[in-house]
Amino acid sequence: MKLDMAIEELHRSENHLVTVLMSMSDRHKTDHEVFYVCRDMAKWSRQHVADLAAIGRDFGLDLDPEASEDPGPLAAVRQRASELMGRRSAPGLLLLADLRHLYREAAGTSVDWELLAQGAQGAKEKELLDLAERCHPQSLRQTRWANSHLKVTSPQVLAS
Amino acid sequence: MVTGAPVEETEYKAMNPTGRAVLKAAEYLPPHELPDQEFPFQLITGRTLYHFHTRTKTGRAPQLNKAAPEVWVEMAAGDAADRGFTEGDLLEVSTPRGRVQGRLRISGIRPGVLFLPFHYGYWDTDSGHEPVKGNGRAANELTLTDWDPVSKQPIFKTAAARVERVASGDGVPAPAPTNTGSAPVGTGVPPTSGGDAARAQELVGGQA
Numbered sequence: 276m277k278l279d280m281a282i283e284e285l286h287r288s289e290n291h292l293v294t295v296l297m298s299m300s301d302r303h304k305t306d307h308e309v310f311y312v313c314r315d316m317a318k319w320s321r322q323h324v325a326d327l328a329a330i331g332r333d334f335g336l337d338l339d340p341e342a343s344e345d346p347g348p349l350a351a352v353r354q355r356a357s358e359l360m361g362r363r364s365a366p367g368l369l370l371l372a373d374l375r376h377l378y379r380e381a382a383g384t385s386v387d388w389e390l391l392a393q394g395a396q397g398a399k400e401k402e403l404l405d406l407a408e409r410c411h412p413q414s415l416r417q418t419r420w421a422n423s424h425l426k427v428t429s430p431q432v433l434a435s
Numbered sequence: 436m437v438t439g440a441p442v443e444e445t446e447y448k449a450m451n452p453t454g455r456a457v458l459k460a461a462e463y464l465p466p467h468e469l470p471d472q473e474f475p476f477q478l479i480t481g482r483t484l485y486h487f488h489t490r491t492k493t494g495r496a497p498q499l500n501k502a503a504p505e506v507w508v509e510m511a512a513g514d515a516a517d518r519g520f521t522e523g524d525l526l527e528v529s530t531p532r533g534r535v536q537g538r539l540r541i542s543g544i545r546p547g548v549l550f551l552p553f554h555y556g557y558w559d560t561d562s563g564h565e566p567v568k569g570n571g572r573a574a575n576e577l578t579l580t581d582w583d584p585v586s587k588q589p590i591f592k593t594a595a596a597r598v599e600r601v602a603s604g605d606g607v608p609a610p611a612p613t614n615t616g617s618a619p620v621g622t623g624v625p626p627t628s629g630g631d632a633a634r635a636q637e638l639v640g641g642q643a
Binding site for chain 1: 437438439440441464467580581582584
């Protein structure tokens with residue numbers, strides 16, 4: 276059985292998503308919707324990391340339940356820099372790049388949840404399947420937001 | 436509901452709505468700013484019956500202006516008693532973003548909550564567009580710049596705030612209407628009234 280590998284990989288990618296979302300949020304402090312929505316979505320991934328660490332124990336894994344995040348001062352510097360950059364045109368391109376990156380990371384994580392759910396169903400691991408069914412929709416919502424926000428932002432940035 | 440991402444056409448069609456509305460449940464979401472040790476109150480901002488938006492019209496109607504001429508702060512009786520505040524005391528309400536000074540109206544508001552009306556800007560002050568010597572009166576300076584991602588409604592009801600007394604009221608009540616939500620809990624506040632100038636007489640067909 277290789278379910279442990281799948282759990283470990285998901286733990287890694289959800290952990291990475293927390294970092295991606297939080298640093299993206301800090302970089303776009305002046306874009307208030309991006310700032311708050313990214314933070315709200317990071318909460319989901321943080322919870323997923325904790326849930327995966329908890330269930331990982333049943334599969335002989337020792338995973339960290341706390342998502343590894345950037346230290347506070349670095350986040351503060353990013354936010355300050357974002358405030359100084361303000362609403363010039365360059366942050367628009369940066370936002371597109373960040374959204375594109377987030378979309379790819381979240382889509383990868385979402386596929387991993389799909390794999391884990393299929394594996395759990397095949398191995399009749401009820402608890403693992405429940406977890407996947409609970410977390411996968413949130414992972415999809417992260418992807419969908421990145422995609423829809425790309426649509427909202429790109430015309431203004433690319434056509435100006 | 437958290438993200439505001441739209442449902443695409445194919446997804447919508449997959450729900451097979453055939454013209455029916457689709458009701459969706461939304462989970463509880465905690466506010467982005469909750470009260471803590473430093474900012475122990477929940478601040479909500481809102482309206483009064485006598486004014487519309489920034490009072491550019493209602494502020495020019497003498498009776499409406501007299502009913503609510505200046506910004507005030509509402510607080511529950513228990514919260515005011517705990518701090519020794521009385522009706523009419525000049526308070527300073529501050530959040531991590533700004534501060535506003537106004538007289539205290541002890542009203543029937545929920546304990547732990549402060550209310551500020553948002554009608555008072557700077558167009559009718561000497562400076563015209565900004566606070567005079569830092570004495571702000573625009574409640575919007577205190578709220579978060581945050582909105583609901585779905586409807587884009589600004590979030591004006593969930594700021595954390597602290598309150599300090601700047602000066603005693605010396606018996607002068609808050610410039611708030613004595614009816615509607617700002618009705619005083621205590622007695623001795625003269626009631627809001629239009630006065631003789633507000634009286635009107637209508638003659639229909641020459642008969643009163």
